[in-house]
Amino acid sequence: MAASLNEKVRKTVNESKILVVGAGGIGCELLKNLVLTGFTDIEVIDLDTIDVSNLNRQFLFRKEHVGKSKAQVAKESAQKFNPDAKIISYHDSIMSPDYGVDFFQKFKVVMNALDNRAARNHVNRMCLAADIPLIESGTAGYLGQVTVIKKGLTECYECQPKPTQKTFPGCTIRNTPSEPIHCIVWAKHLFKINFIYVYIYHCFLSQLFGEEDPDQDVSPDTEDPELAGEAGQSALQTDAKDDAVGGIKRQSTRMWAMETGYNPKKLFNKLFKDDIKYLLSMETLWKKRRPPTPLDLDHLPTSDINSASESAGIRDQKLWTIQECADVFSNCLPKLKAELSQQGEGGMLVWDKDDESAMDFVTAVANIRAYIFGIQKKTRFDIKSMAGNIIPAIATTNAIIAGLLVMEGLKILTGNIDKCRTVYLNRQPNPRKKLLVPCILDKPNPKCYVCSAKPEVTVILNTQKITVKVLEEKIIKGQLNMVAPDVEIDDGKGR
Structure with missing residues (x-):
């Protein structure tokens, strides 16, 4: 590719220092493109390590690289395309104070290959402060886009509000789920949180393996607005009465689970029988809803309506029966218990969609709860996508977007920033039979509290x-x- 550039452009490219933020799907393609274009002074930063699930699209990585720094391995692999390239890698967060305005001012152009909004916001602000052009990119399945951000000339990344991640009321998650995602969120909360003080004899079983967050309690919610206080007050009065006679022991969920040895039967029946019976006692909730059906581990249905009868296909794409979900639940607990014990006293597990036991646990628990509430169950593949807020990455989309990043970078470096465009990659051709749709860069939003002349809010x-x-x-x-x-x-x- 470098040979197709004229001498003046080649010289500019060779002398330009580029920062690549992110060494994942787009970042790997981008680094490869940069060295093949003739860039020889590149720095790359990424906090992540390589996972097996990355290998199907991040082509600078191989199986032997799993567990290693993405930035370091990407640097080593990219240099094989051009041994003369000088690439510096940082296995670190771009949001670290070590990478301030002085750091950004070293570069001619910054190219984002990120997958989270917080880091994008930060790089946007640092580039504005350093007055360095930023090329922003992103993909979502078959869709993608590239845009250029230059202080005073274009919109910054935060000029327009971004859609917020959808959240759900706690009472819906805990009491009245009606969609698969409600059950998936509940299952993740169950996995993640511990040390919530609970009444263990009144079905307030909460979370098992992760860190404390009272906002993610999974126990029945007696303060549900629909109850108008009646059922909640009744439950609290019952709890107080029982506590007075020593009928209730108050302790953390994890402590209770540890004392039972993470016994699958006790946990299953507490979560899916006793807690559900407790919810059924809140009669107001079920006047206009289908009431849930408690399950007992020893008396599971032999068949269930929502399960697929065929056994063909890979495990992730098969819809598990309730019995299969219960078996997976029971098999996951000792594995997760062992992982937790390795953390030592006060340790915790962080839920990760790529951890097999954690993903199996959430799949099984979410589907059991869905069955109880008459909600359609989902395959492990679907639940992984929903639980991880994932739109499956596609290698060809990353490659196209990475190519566009370099093309916009060349325009900037050759003094043609006025020719830069926001380019959208569509899933299907538009009426003019084009997959790539370039649009004029928008002007800065005068009301933006990040990039306006008088930034205030x-x-x-x-x-x-x-x-x-x-x-x-x-x-x-x-x-x-x-x-x-x-x-x-x-x-x-x-x-």
Whole structure:
């Protein structure tokens, strides 16, 4: 490819220092394209390590690389295409304070090959602060896009609000699921969280293996607005009465699970029989809904309506019966228990879609709960996609987008930024029979609090109730995406 460039462009390419952020699906293709185009001064940064699931599309990696740094292996593999290229790799987060404005100012162009919004926001802001052109990219299945961001000339990444990830009310997840995703979210919560204090004799069994987060409790919710307080108050009164006579022991879920040895039968019957019976006692919930059906591990249905009868096909694409789900659940528990014990006291497991036992656990639990509530069950493949918020990556899409990244980069480096475009890759040709649709770059949004000439934002809140900590964590970091904010209280004391 480098041979097709004229001498002036080749010289510019050879002398230009490029930063590649991300060494995954797009990043691998991009690094390969850059060295073949003639770029010889490249730095690449990625926090991740290589997983087996990456190998079907991240072609700079091989089986022997599994577990190693993506950035380091991508560097070594890309250099084989051009041994004269000088590539520096960082196995680190681009959001680390080590990579400040001075770091970004070293480069002629920054190219994003990221898969998460937080890092994209950060790189966008750093490039604006350093006044360095940024080429942003992304793919979703067969779809993809590339755009150029230049301070004062184009929209920045945050000029327009991005759609937020869909969330679900806790009472829907815990009491009245109606869609497969509700059961999948519940199953993930069950896996992930521990040390929620619960009444173990009144079906408040919560999470087993992960870290504490009270917002992700899986026990029946007695504060469900639909109950109008009646069933909830009744339950609490019953709990208090039983506690008074010593009928209830208050302890963490993990401690209770450990004391039972993560006994599959006890856990199964608590989750899918006792808890469901407790939900059924909240009669208000079922006046206009199909009530759930409790299950007992010793008396499972021999057949179920939602299961596919055929046994052909790979395991991930087969719809498991309830008996199969129960067997998987029982088999996963000792494996996960063993993994947890290896972490030592206070250890935890992090749910990972690529961990076989964790994925099997969530698939089995989600489908059992779906059956109980009369919801269609899903295959392991479907649940993996939904639980991991995954749109399956496609190698050809990554390759096309990586090629467009380099082409837009060449325009910038040759002084033709006015010819840069936002390019969309469609799933099907448009009426003009084109898969790639270029569009004029949008102008900056004058109201953008990130890139406008006077960047500021007004937040209205109740200063009598909110704490500075909540302001920092929930609003400034959570909503405004700042990494290390500094808050000054206007009290005349300079705090």
